[in-house]
Amino acid sequence: MKVIVTVKRVIDYNVKVRVKADGSDVDLNNVKMAMxxxxxxxxxxxxxxxxxxxxxxxxxxxxxxxACQEQLRTALALGADRAIQVESDEQLESLNVAKLLAKVIxxxxxxxxxxxxxxxxTDNNQTGQMLSALTGMAQGTFASKIDIQGDKALVTRxxxxxxxxxELAMPIIATTDLRLNEPRYASLPNIMKxxxxxxxxxxxxxxxxxxxxxxxxLSVGAPAERKAGIKVADVAELVDKxxxxxxxx
Amino acid sequence: xxxxxxxxxxxxxxxxxxxxxxxxxxxAQKLDQSGDRVAFLANLKKLAELGFMxxxxxxxxxxxxxxxxxxxxxxxxxxxxCASTAVTMSVTNMVAEVIQSIASxxxxxxxxxxxxxxxxxxxxxxxxxxxxxxxxxxxxxSAVLDGDSWVLKGAKQFISSAEYAGVFxxxxxxxxxxxxGKGISCFLVEQGTPGMSIAKAEQKMGQKASxxxxxxxxxxxxxxxxxxxxxxxxxxxxxxxxAGGRIGIGSLALGIGLAAxxxxxxxxLERKQFGQAIAKFQGLQWxxxxxxxxxxxxxxxxxxxxxxxxxxxxxxxxxxxAKLYASEKANQACYSALQLLGGYGYxxxxxLERYARDVRVTSIYEGSSEIQRVIISRxxxxxxx
Ligand SMILES: Cc1cc2nc3c(=O)[nH]c(=O)nc-3n(C[C@H](O)[C@H](O)[C@H](O)COP(=O)(O)OP(=O)(O)OC[C@H]3O[C@@H](n4cnc5c(N)ncnc54)[C@H](O)[C@@H]3O)c2cc1C
Numbered sequence: 001m002k003v004i005v006t007v008k009r010v011i012d013y014n015v016k017v018r019v020k021a022d023g024s025d026v027d028l029n030n031v032k033m034a035m036x037x038x039x040x041x042x043x044x045x046x047x048x049x050x051x052x053x054x055x056x057x058x059x060x061x062x063x064x065x066x067a068c069q070e071q072l073r074t075a076l077a078l079g080a081d082r083a084i085q086v087e088s089d090e091q092l093e094s095l096n097v098a099k100l101l102a103k104v105i106x107x108x109x110x111x112x113x114x115x116x117x118x119x120x121x122t123d124n125n126q127t128g129q130m131l132s133a134l135t136g137m138a139q140g141t142f143a144s145k146i147d148i149q150g151d152k153a154l155v156t157r158x159x160x161x162x163x164x165x166x167e168l169a170m171p172i173i174a175t176t177d178l179r180l181n182e183p184r185y186a187s188l189p190n191i192m193k194x195x196x197x198x199x200x201x202x203x204x205x206x207x208x209x210x211x212x213x214x215x216x217x218l219s220v221g222a223p224a225e226r227k228a229g230i231k232v233a234d235v236a237e238l239v240d241k242x243x244x245x246x247x248x249x
Numbered sequence: 250x251x252x253x254x255x256x257x258x259x260x261x262x263x264x265x266x267x268x269x270x271x272x273x274x275x276x277a278q279k280l281d282q283s284g285d286r287v288a289f290l291a292n293l294k295k296l297a298e299l300g301f302m303x304x305x306x307x308x309x310x311x312x313x314x315x316x317x318x319x320x321x322x323x324x325x326x327x328x329x330x331c332a333s334t335a336v337t338m339s340v341t342n343m344v345a346e347v348i349q350s351i352a353s354x355x356x357x358x359x360x361x362x363x364x365x366x367x368x369x370x371x372x373x374x375x376x377x378x379x380x381x382x383x384x385x386x387x388x389x390x391s392a393v394l395d396g397d398s399w400v401l402k403g404a405k406q407f408i409s410s411a412e413y414a415g416v417f418x419x420x421x422x423x424x425x426x427x428x429x430g431k432g433i434s435c436f437l438v439e440q441g442t443p444g445m446s447i448a449k450a451e452q453k454m455g456q457k458a459s460x461x462x463x464x465x466x467x468x469x470x471x472x473x474x475x476x477x478x479x480x481x482x483x484x485x486x487x488x489x490x491x492a493g494g495r496i497g498i499g500s501l502a503l504g505i506g507l508a509a510x511x512x513x514x515x516x517x518l519e520r521k522q523f524g525q526a527i528a529k530f531q532g533l534q535w536x537x538x539x540x541x542x543x544x545x546x547x548x549x550x551x552x553x554x555x556x557x558x559x560x561x562x563x564x565x566x567x568x569x570x571a572k573l574y575a576s577e578k579a580n581q582a583c584y585s586a587l588q589l590l591g592g593y594g595y596x597x598x599x600x601l602e603r604y605a606r607d608v609r610v611t612s613i614y615e616g617s618s619e620i621q622r623v624i625i626s627r628x629x630x631x632x633x634x
Contacts, residue, residue, distance in 0.1 A: 014270070034263070073256055074263075185268055188300030188313040188323075191260045 001111035003055040005046040006101065007075050008036040009068040010121040023219045026121070035071045038116025041176040044183040045146060046114050047079035054148050055112065057081050061104055063097050065089050069199060076194035077186035083199040086207065096211050098130035103207040105135055110171065112153070117142050117175040128175035138168035142177040252552070254318070261319045265326035268299065273330035280333060280458035281603050289458045290370050290413060292334055297367025301327070301338055303345050305559075310349070310361035317493070317555040321500040325548075328504025329511075332607035333458035335504060337371050339497035340409050344372030347418050347490045348437070351478035356437060360416050369415025374494075375405040375464055376420050376487055382406075383620050385420070386430040386484055390466060392421035397473045399436065401444070401466035407614075411447045411462040415440050419466075420483050427481060435483035436475050444469030455606030492565040493558060494615050499551050499568075499575035502611035506544050506579030509586035509604040510537070516590055533589060540582045547575035566628040573621035576611035583608045 011017060011026070012034035018027045035043075049055040060075035062068045063086040072083040086100045105113060118125035132139035140146070140155025144163065147154040148170070156165045158177045186194075204211050232238045242249045254262065272295065276288055296302060304320040306312020313319075320342060328335035345364045348357060363369045381388040390403025401421055408417075417438045424432030438445060448463040478486055514537060517528035527533055554567035583605040587594035594601040612618045 070256065070259070073260060077260060185299055186260070186264055187298070188261055188264070188304065188315060188319075189308065191257055191264065191300075192308075192313060192315055194260075195257060 001055050002057045002059060002108055003046045003049055004059050004061055004101075004105060004108060004110040004113045005039075005042045005075065005080065006113070006115045006127075007039045007043065007060050007062045007068075007071050008116070008119045008121075009033050009062065009064050009071045010036045010119050013037055013120055019220050019222045023221060025217065025220050033067070033070070035074055036116050036119045036121075038118060038120070038176050038178075039071075040183040041178070041180050042114040042116050043075050043078050043080065044181045045174075045176060046112075047184075048181065049112065049146075049148065050079070059084060059108060059110070061086065061101065063088055063092060063100050072199055073191075073194050074186060076197045076199070077191040078184065079190070080197075082197055085199065085201045087201055087203050088211070090211070091217075092211065093213065093215055094124050094126035095130055095214060096209070098127050098134055099209045100204060100207055101127070101131050102134040103209055104202075105131075105137075112146075112148065112171065113137065113173045114146075115173070115175045117177055128173055132173045135173070137171050137173045139173045139175075140166055140168055141175045143174045144177050144179045146174050146180070252549075254322070257315065258319050258322060261315060262322040262326060264299070265301070265323040266329070268296070269327050269330035273327065273334055277331040277333075278597075278600065278603065280331065281455075281607075282457075282597075284458050284460075286413075289333070292331075293337060293370050294367045296327075296334070296338060297365065300365075302341050302367060303361065303365030304342055306345050306349055306361055306365055310357055311365040312345070312349075312361065313365075316559040317496060318552060318559060321496055321551050321555040324497050324500040325504040325507070325551075328501040329508040331458070332501060332505050332604075333456045335501045336456055336459050336498075337410055339494065339501055340374055341372045343490060343494040343497060344374055344416070344418050346493055347374075347435070347486065348477070350490070351435070351486055352437070353474075353477075355474075356477060360437065363415055370413040371410035371415070373408050373410050373414035373417040373464075375408050375417050376491075377406045377408070378404060379406045383617060385487065386433070388420060388422060388433065390419070390421045391425065392423050392434060392436060394423075394473065395470075398470045399473060399475060401436070401438070401469040401471065403466050405464045405466075407451070407461050408464045409459060409461055411464050412450065412460045413440075417445075417464065418477070419464075420487055423483075424481050430484040432481050433484040433487075434480050435477045435486055436471060437477050438469070438471055438475065442469055442471060453610075455603070455609055489565075491615055492568045495568040495572035495621075496551060496555050496558065498611055498615045499547070499554075499572040502572075502576040502579035502608055503544060503547050503551060505604050505608040505611070506540075506547075506575075506582035506586075509583045509601060509608075510540055510544065512600060512604075513537075513586035513589035513594075516593075520591075527589075536585050536589065540578075540585050543578040544582055547571070547578050550574055566625055569616070569621040569624040569628075572616065573612075573618050573625065576608075577618055579608050580612055 012032040020027045046058045050058050058080045060080040060083045062072050115128040142158045143155050144158050145156035151170050153168045153172050300313040303312030304315050308314045364372050376385050378388050392399045392401050419436045419438050423434040444467050446465045450460045518526050520527045550571035554564050554571040557564035587601040587605050593599050
């Protein structure tokens with residue numbers, strides 16, 4: 001069984017994000033980029049499926065500019081067998097990414113597709129769900145456990161009230177939550193070997209997908225700076241302020 | 250000319266940075282204060298398992314075979330978080346490289362996989378003696394062939410990792426009548442060999458989690474085939490291998506200097522005096538500009554020396570220049586960074602005083618700054634005479 005795992009290139013989570021002076025977007029100039037942390041968890045899960053004998057091949061897929069090959073190489077260094085880059089210079093919205101991925105899935109016929117629940121740049125939390133709708137594959141989102149049992153899979157989901165375990169008919173799409181696993185470090189010898197693993201480049205045209213924008217980014221602004229707090233004299237004043245000013249109790 | 254890193258070098262740098270940030274940084278202060286051996290060795294083991302102990306060793310001996318540039322990058326990233334870990338890694342890599350470059354195939358098979366995989370916590374490099382520091386050719390430790398074994402007698406001073414190293418590369422005089430530096434040979438000695446003992450750890454100013462001990466050889470018998478490389482050619486080997494080690498120590502110094510300045514740079518934006526962030530004071534801005542410029546120059550010197558080394562070109566002068574410049578400038582960077590924090594720089598709750606202590610030895614060990622200048626000027630004059 002093949003596993004497809006998706007990988008997105010985003011701003012490194014350690015970097016302080018700046019907004020461009022004209023407010024048109026986030027400033028990516030000279031900014032360190034990295035693999036989306038939820039995708040790291042997805043890659044780890046895919047590799048574990050292979051190590052436990054459930055999967056036979058792990059394919060890492062990224063939609064993005066040439067630079068996203070760096071993140072694909074990271075996935076290969078971590079243990080993916082081969083990689084596919086779907087070339088795109090624009091920031092694509094989730095639906096377009098889902099359409100492109102659906103085509104790759106059609107070609108590769110994987111048993112399991114694992115995505116991050118969201119990417120830490122735009123925090124959309126849509127692609128996995130849209131992909132499920134487009135492919136008709138069952139979905140288990142926000143997974144904290146994925147247990148493949150032949151022609152069905154048990155996926156434990158992190159929901160507001162706690163954990164929910166659902167049974168899905170294979171093939172499935174899963175999106176990862178934080179507690180699914182703890183990603184490993186790529187070993188240096190594997191980084192060296194990653195160069196020799198195949199990385200295929202495809203375009204939207206080759207996949208027969210026409211990219212259409214449904215949303216328009218109007219402006220990006222920095223969050224308001226936090227204002228200094230105030231000191232209250234006693235509990236009574238605190239309760240009064242919470243009730244009458246903040247109106248939270 | 251292309252000064253950019255290859256994709257592998259970049260990935261190795263990123264991986265080292267990530268490991269340093271997640272595994273080493275949270276522990277570094279505690280290790281400095283308590284020397285927690287268990288945690289320190291656990292990190293070394295993890296680093297070995299990830300391929301950091303044989304960066305320049307061939308894959309057939311379980312090395313990473315990533316080259317000297319990757320070695321330099323990795324040491325810098327590790328040193329940003331923990332200089333003690335970085336020096337252990339640098340010396341262990343150097344020990345592995347000596348073995349790879351001159352040992353017999355049997356010796357390589359025997360020791361390299363153990364060093365690379367972490368079966369040995371570290372390797373030790375035993376050159377210095379109490380009366381032979383900057384001038385190692387004046388060493389007194391001797392090795393005499395007796396039947397089918399060599400008998401080692403003498404003592405080595407300031408040996409990094411002696412307490413837990415699995416194997417020691419030991420230099421000893423094998424021909425006392427030969428001219429200076431011509432009668433020294435190189436041996437492989439395993440930890441626990443009868444006749445070898447390790448004195449108690451030195452109390453140091455910095456890099457406290459890494460141990461430094463005297464190693465004593467009292468009629469220590471090692472097999473005849475423990476000789477590594479050619480008889481009486483050992484000193485030349487030491488000189489050659491130290492040149493590679495200097496890239497490691499320069500890279501280590503750079504890592505500490507960058508860590509100190511990065512910390513201080515953020516601090517100047519947060520700290521307010523006279524009603525504004527201290528980053529607004531031009532005097533401090535210039536300090537920052539000068540220091541980062543010097544560290545960048547150090548980085549380029551290191552990259553250039555490492556690049557020459559991995560392309561098989563002569564690199565000894567370049568390695569000395571890089572070590573001299575990087576260690577001196579990193580020392581200054583740590584002092585400037587400490588100054589930028591004012592009184593807080595002097596307080597142990599902040600990492601600056603540790604950086605300043607840790608960086609100090611980089612202009613002393615593996616050849617002091619004065620000795621680097623001796624080497625550089627010797628090469629410069631040789632070129633024209
Ligand atoms: C923490 C630590 C770890 C170490 N680890 C190891 C190790 O693992 N293995 C190992 O073999 N050694 C190790 N050393 C030893 C280290 O390499 C020596 O300390 C160093 O080479 C200097 O020798 P020395 O201390 O005897 O100083 P000396 O040689 O006595 O030097 C004293 C001063 O004289 C200067 N000087 C000497 N000769 C000249 C000259 N010709 N011209 C101008 N100035 C000169 C020096 O620069 C220095 O300033 C370590 C040292 C330390 C402190």
